[in-house]
Every structure is written in structure tokens, then in C-alpha cells.
Amino acid sequence: MKRFVLIIVISLVIASCKSDKTSNGKLNVVTTTSMITDLVKNIGGDLINIQGLMGSGIDPHLYKASEGDVSKLSNADLIFYNGLHLEGKLVEVFEKMGNQNIKTVPIAEIIDERTLIGSDYFQSNYDPHIWFDVDYWKQATQYVAQKLGEAVPEHKATFESNGQRYIAELEALKAKLITTIETLPKEKRILVTAHDAFNYFGKAFGFEVVGLQGLSTATEAGVQDVQKLAAFIIENNVKAIFVESSVPKRTIEALQAAVKSKDHDVEIGGTLFSDALGNAGTTEGTYIGMFTFNVNTIVNALK
Amino acid sequence: MSNAQIEIQIIASLVAIACAIPGTFLVLRKMAMISDAISHSILPGIVIGFFITHDLNSPLLILLAALTGIITVVLVEYIQKTGLVKEDTAIGLVFPILFSIGVIMIAKNANDVHLDIDAVLLGELAFAPFDRLMIAGSDVGPKSMWIIGSILVITITLLIAFFKELKVSTFDAGLASALGFSPVIMHYGLMSVASVTTVGAFDAVGAILVVALMIAPAAAAYLITTDLKKMLLYAICFGVFSAISGYWMAHWLDASIAGSITTMLGLLFLSVYLFAPSKGIIAVMYREKQQRIEVSLLTFLLHLQNHDEIEERHVNHLNEHINWQKVRSKTVLDLALKNNMISIDNKVVSLTEKGKTFTLKAIDYIITNEDSQIEDMKDDFFLFRG
Numbered sequence: 001m002k003r004f005v006l007i008i009v010i011s012l013v014i015a016s017c018k019s020d021k022t023s024n025g026k027l028n029v030v031t032t033t034s035m036i037t038d039l040v041k042n043i044g045g046d047l048i049n050i051q052g053l054m055g056s057g058i059d060p061h062l063y064k065a066s067e068g069d070v071s072k073l074s075n076a077d078l079i080f081y082n083g084l085h086l087e088g089k090l091v092e093v094f095e096k097m098g099n100q101n102i103k104t105v106p107i108a109e110i111i112d113e114r115t116l117i118g119s120d121y122f123q124s125n126y127d128p129h130i131w132f133d134v135d136y137w138k139q140a141t142q143y144v145a146q147k148l149g150e151a152v153p154e155h156k157a158t159f160e161s162n163g164q165r166y167i168a169e170l171e172a173l174k175a176k177l178i179t180t181i182e183t184l185p186k187e188k189r190i191l192v193t194a195h196d197a198f199n200y201f202g203k204a205f206g207f208e209v210v211g212l213q214g215l216s217t218a219t220e221a222g223v224q225d226v227q228k229l230a231a232f233i234i235e236n237n238v239k240a241i242f243v244e245s246s247v248p249k250r251t252i253e254a255l256q257a258a259v260k261s262k263d264h265d266v267e268i269g270g271t272l273f274s275d276a277l278g279n280a281g282t283t284e285g286t287y288i289g290m291f292t293f294n295v296n297t298i299v300n301a302l303k
Numbered sequence: 304m305s306n307a308q309i310e311i312q313i314i315a316s317l318v319a320i321a322c323a324i325p326g327t328f329l330v331l332r333k334m335a336m337i338s339d340a341i342s343h344s345i346l347p348g349i350v351i352g353f354f355i356t357h358d359l360n361s362p363l364l365i366l367l368a369a370l371t372g373i374i375t376v377v378l379v380e381y382i383q384k385t386g387l388v389k390e391d392t393a394i395g396l397v398f399p400i401l402f403s404i405g406v407i408m409i410a411k412n413a414n415d416v417h418l419d420i421d422a423v424l425l426g427e428l429a430f431a432p433f434d435r436l437m438i439a440g441s442d443v444g445p446k447s448m449w450i451i452g453s454i455l456v457i458t459i460t461l462l463i464a465f466f467k468e469l470k471v472s473t474f475d476a477g478l479a480s481a482l483g484f485s486p487v488i489m490h491y492g493l494m495s496v497a498s499v500t501t502v503g504a505f506d507a508v509g510a511i512l513v514v515a516l517m518i519a520p521a522a523a524a525y526l527i528t529t530d531l532k533k534m535l536l537y538a539i540c541f542g543v544f545s546a547i548s549g550y551w552m553a554h555w556l557d558a559s560i561a562g563s564i565t566t567m568l569g570l571l572f573l574s575v576y577l578f579a580p581s582k583g584i585i586a587v588m589y590r591e592k593q594q595r596i597e598v599s600l601l602t603f604l605l606h607l608q609n610h611d612e613i614e615e616r617h618v619n620h621l622n623e624h625i626n627w628q629k630v631r632s633k634t635v636l637d638l639a640l641k642n643n644m645i646s647i648d649n650k651v652v653s654l655t656e657k658g659k660t661f662t663l664k665a666i667d668y669i670i671t672n673e674d675s676q677i678e679d680m681k682d683d684f685f686l687f688r689g
Contacts, residue, residue: 065429
């Protein structure tokens with residue numbers, strides 16, 4: 001029977017032989033989340049071919065591969081991914097791909113583990129949403145520039161200067177964000193969202209962050225979680241709670257209903273981008289645009 | 304076509320064969336949904352494995368997953384044996400409970416870890432070629448190809464060794480125990496194979512595709528044949544065909560591979576359902592039409608036999624007398640002529656010798672209440688069927 005299968009496979013091979021290599025001499029770089037795609041684009045520009053696996057609005061935990069992704073991956077020379085289990089089982093696959101002449105780089109590995117937020121229960125599992133700390137993202141920029149320079153030595157200088165320019169942009173972004181956030185009184189800096197994506201944001205910008213669901217978007221919020229959080233919102237007089245682009249709205253709406261049932265009012269402050277950027281071509285389709293949008297939304301709603 | 308693409312098709316085909324074999328028996332035993340149940344109920348096994356190892360990549364997690372699969376089967380069997388509920392109810396009782404235990408364990412103890420079935424079992428055919436097995440530093444192929452290959456070899460060995468026992472215990476459990484081998488042991492053996500195959504295939508291709516590959520090819524094969532060996536063979540061929548054609552559909556549409564293969568399985572079942580030679584919808588409809596006309600023919604012949612009067616046998620009077628529409632009476636008349644049952648002389652119909660013999664025999668059978676004999680007789684008399 002196996003031989004039978006092989007015959008079918010081989011005849012298909014012969015029937016449909018065609019080359020998938022579209023390489024025009026440039027380095028083929030594959031990226032996972034839209035944040036990383038944006039980062040690599042800013043550094044590599046036109047000097048490399050960039051192909052992102054996950055589009056806008058796609059939750060990395062729930063990402064489903066298409067057949068085209070197989071060729072993207074098998075033709076890749078260099079793969080940048082987030083790591084820290086953000087991409088689920090894919091992380092394990094990437095770790096093993098090094099044996100097939102494909103270099104894979106988890107950008108989270110550049111960040112000092114001791115500064116990462118770990119799980120209360122299992123210390124070796126860290127919160128993967130590192131892009132919400134601009135300083136981490138600066139380190140990631142430098143790391144990507146360095147890795148690209150190693151892969152294509154002739155463009156090393158360009159990558160480095162692009163990296164420096166982008167780091168300067170990130171610094172400007174951070175300064176601007178801090179100015180915006182400072183218009184918000186300290187006691188109002190409480191961020192309530194659907195899942196725990198904003199812990200690094202809270203740590204970096206002095207927000208108290210409360211997520212309704214756990215870290216995994218697959219788990220559902222318990223009834224008690226909703227009630228506790230509703231009590232917390234009333235106690236701290238939180239004005240607004242937030243929906244996330246990659247998590248369904250209804251959990252946050254349930255929370256709003258729970259608060260309302262206790263004769264209190266809380267509004268939905270808007271939709272924040274958490275695990276993916278906005279549509280390509282829009283302002284929110286870039287890391288800088290996304291971060292500005294998030295902070296403006298948060299500050300305006302909580303004021 | 305790249306290596307990765309060839310490997311995906313080989314893995315998909317191996318999974319299709321490995322699923323078709325237990326799937327055929329599950330479909331025959333009306334326990335097809337056990338594979339779906341297993342794909343959910345393995346969650347607590349994975350969670351417990353994680354609590355022990357604190358490592359999402361440990362093989363212990365998959366081992367415990369397969370074990371929970373077997374526990375599911377044992378519990379289903381136990382509940383079913385009480386005789387209080389049917390098979391499908393027993394399945395429906397067991398797997399949501401086991402799955403929920405897993406969900407509660409995560410919520411209580413590991414809420415801030417990415418722990419779910421997807422995090423442990425790859426379940427994505429597109430990435431299977433990139434998860435390689437290394438032996439002594441050299442690459443011997445994708446890991447899932449070896450896992451599924453081993454499961455397949457074990458399944459085929461067991462199938463050949465216990466084919467007779469499996470066959471008898473599937474179709475006649477009473478005879479099986481009379482012959483001296485326990486149908487219960489056969490049942491557990493089969494279910495364990497199904498459980499291990501489900502977990503192994505789950506890792507390679509994902510949950511929905513496993514369920515589809517277990518059930519659809521076997522169900523389609525069951526429409527074509529009732530011979531167990533042929534059914535196994537057809538199920539395997541259908542599975543492999545869908546796996547490979549589904550892959551190419553995914554290639555052209557740039558869509559999910561598992562999704563495309565499942566769609567192909569659905570289309571394949573639909574076409575077998577429509578076009579199968581004897582059980583297919585079209586064959587059944589054709590047979591029904593044929594029988595309607597032949598019954599009309601018999602009525603017509605009986606009418607001729609009973610009436611000697613010329614006016615009763617005039618072609619133009621047929622419509623009024625037997626109350627048929629024109630088209631129908633023409634069809635019946637043509638059929639009778641073609642089969643040399645009647646002759647038409649000056650627009651008056653009369654029975655031929657052959658027609659008389661046929662009609663008299665038919666009357667005999669009807670009187671003695673042996674209507675079914677008429678069907679057999681038709682083969683002797685009819686040159687053309689209705």
C-alpha cells in the first residue's frame with residue numbers, strides 16, 4: 001500500500017513540477033506577527049524580500065497556516081519570530097529549523113530574562129507581549145539590524161544606519177507617549193482589557209493593568225473573574241474598559257453588563273490593538289501608529 | 304515542487320491510511336464519533352503531563368494524552384454496557400466531562416500559561432515537514448512521518464493478525480464468544496488503536512481532519528461494497544485520493560491544507576452518495592422508475608389476458624380503460640412490443656405466446672402470494688428492462 005501511495009505521489013510530482021523559488025538574489029526573510037514584519041521592513045527596506053505569515057487582526061495563538069506558507073517557510077533564508085511561546089507550537093518548529101540551513105531568530109532572546117514578567121505558577125513561562133515596552137522594542141531593533149547584517153554583510157552599514165534611525169523614531173515615540181500619558185492623573189491610570197496583553201505596557205508607563213482572561217486567548221473568563229473585576233472597576237471608579245482587536249468583543253461586553261447591574265456605569269473606551277497591527281496601509285498598520293493610537297484611545301477614554 | 308510539499312503529501316497519505324483502517328471498523332460498529340470524542344478528551348492528559356514536567360514539549364504529554372484517549376473508550380464502554388443509554392449518548396456523556404476537567408485544571412492552576420491542546424499537539428500539516436527527526440546528527444525526515452508510519456505499521460500488523468477475529472466480533476459478537484475469543488478484548492484493542500492513531504494523527508494533521516479521515520472514506524466505501532476486505536481497500540483509496548487532491552486544491556487556492564482535504568472528503572462522499580452503483584441516489588431513483596414501468600406493464604398484460612373483446616384491446620381505448628396518460632401508455636406499449644409480449648394488428652393489441660406464458664406465470668405467483676418470484680422471472684423473459 002505504501003508503494004501505491006508513493007506511485008501516486010511521484011506521478012503528481014512529475015505532473016506538476018514547477019519551481020517556487022522567486023528569489024531575485026535578495027535574502028528571503030519570513031516574519032510571524034505583523035509587529036515583527038513592520039520592524040524588519042523598517043530596517044531591511046527593499047534590500048531584502050519580506051514575507052509576513054500573520055496578517056492584521058490575526059491572533060498569533062489562533063493563526064492557521066495556508067498552503068502558501070509552506071513555500072514561504074521552505075524558501076526562507078532567515079526567519080524572525082517573537083518567541084516565548086507566542087506563536088504556540090510554531091516556536092518549537094522554528095527552533096528545529098536551524099538544522100535545515102534556515103536561520104531562525106526569536107527576537108525575545110535579546111531581552112534580559114530577569115526583566116521579563118513570568119508566570120506566577122511556572123517560572124520558565126514568560127509573558128510574550130514584549131512589543132508593548134518601547135525599550136524592549138529598541139533592543140529588538142538593534143538585534144534585527146545585527147542579524148540582518150550578519151546574513152547580508154554587504155548591506156551591513158545600511159541596516160545599521162536604518163536601525164539607528166528607527167531607534168531614534170522609537171525614542172521620539174516614547175517621549176510623545178509619556179507626554180500624552182502625563183495629561184492623565186496618576187490615580188486614573190488603570191487599564192482593564194480582555195486578556196493579559198498589556199502587562200509590559202503597564203510596567204513601562206505606570207498603569208495598573210487588569211485582564212479579564214488569562215494569557216491564553218483560548219481560555220474563557222470565569223463568572224467569578226467577571227464579578228471580581230466588576231467590583232474592582234466600581235471601587236476604583238474606572239471610567240472605561242477596552243476591547244482588543246484580536247479578541248472577541250463579548251467578554252468585555254459581559255463585564256460592562258456586570259458593572260451596570262450594580263448601578264454603576266462604565267463605557268467601552270474603544271478597540272486597542274494587542275496581538276496584531278491594523279490593516280496594512282493605514283496609520284495603525286505600523287508599530288508607531290498602532291502604539292500612538294492605543295495610548296490616545298486609552299488616555300481619551302479614561303480622562 | 305519542493306521537498307516540503309512532497310513530504311506533506313506523504314504524511315497526509317499515511318495519516319489517511321492509518322485512519323481508514325480503524326475508521327472502517329468504527330463506522331461498521333456505529334461508533335464513528337469516538338474519534339471526535341478522543342480528540343477533545345485528551346486535554347486533561349496533556350494538562351496533568353504539564354503539571355508533572357512543567358515543559359510543554361515533553362513527550363510525556365502526548366503519552367498521557369493517548370492514555371486519556373483509552374480511558375475515554377473504557378468509560379464509554381462501561382456506561383454503554385449498563386444498557387441504560389446508547390453508544391452515541393455514552394460518547395456524549397464522557398468526552399465533555401473529561402474535556403471540562405482539563406479546562407478547570409487550567410483555570411485553577413495554570414491560567415497564565417499558554418496551555419491548550421494546540422500548544423502541545425502541532426496539528427498543522429503545513430509545518431509538519433519542518434519538524435524533523437534527527438538520528439545521530441543526520442536528518443531522517445519529518446518527525447510526524449515516522450510517528451504516523453510506526454502507528455500504521457502496528458495497525459496493519461494487528462489487522463492482519465486479528466482480521467478474522469475482528470470481522471466476526473464486529474458482525475456477530477455472540478458468535479465470537481461462542482468461538483472462544485472475547486469480543487470485549489477485540490473491542491478494547493480496536494479502540495486503543497483508534498485512540499493512539501487519533502492522538503498521533505492529531506499531532507500531524509489536526510483534530511477536524513482526523514475525524515474526517517476516520518469517517519468519510521469508510522462511510523463512502525460502505526455505500527459501494529459490503530465485503531469487509533473491499534471496504535477497507537476502498538476506504539484507504541478514498542482517503543489517499545482526498546489527501547493528495549485536497550493538498551493540490553489548497554495549493555491552487557492558497558488555503559488551509561487540512562481544510563481543503565476535509566472539503567475533498569466531503570465532495571468525495573457526496574459523489575459516491577449520488578453515483579454509487581447500487582446504493583447511490585441516482586441508481587436507486589433509476590431502479591424505482593424501472594420498477595414502476597414494469598408494474599404498469601404487468602397490469603397491462605393482465606388486462607389483455609382478461610379481455611377478449613376487440614374494443615377493450617384497441618390502442619386508442621387504452622388511455623380511458625386503464626386510466627393512463629398518453630406518454631405512459633406509449634412507454635408501456637413500446638416496452639411490451641420490444642419484449643415480444645404483444646402484437647399489434649390493425650390497432651388492436653393481442654398477447655403473443657410469450658406474453659401469455661409470462662402473464663399466466665405472473666398470475667400464479669400473485670395468487671400463491673409469491674410476488675418476489677416475479678422479479679426473478681423478469682430476467683428470463685425480458686430482453687429490455689423498463
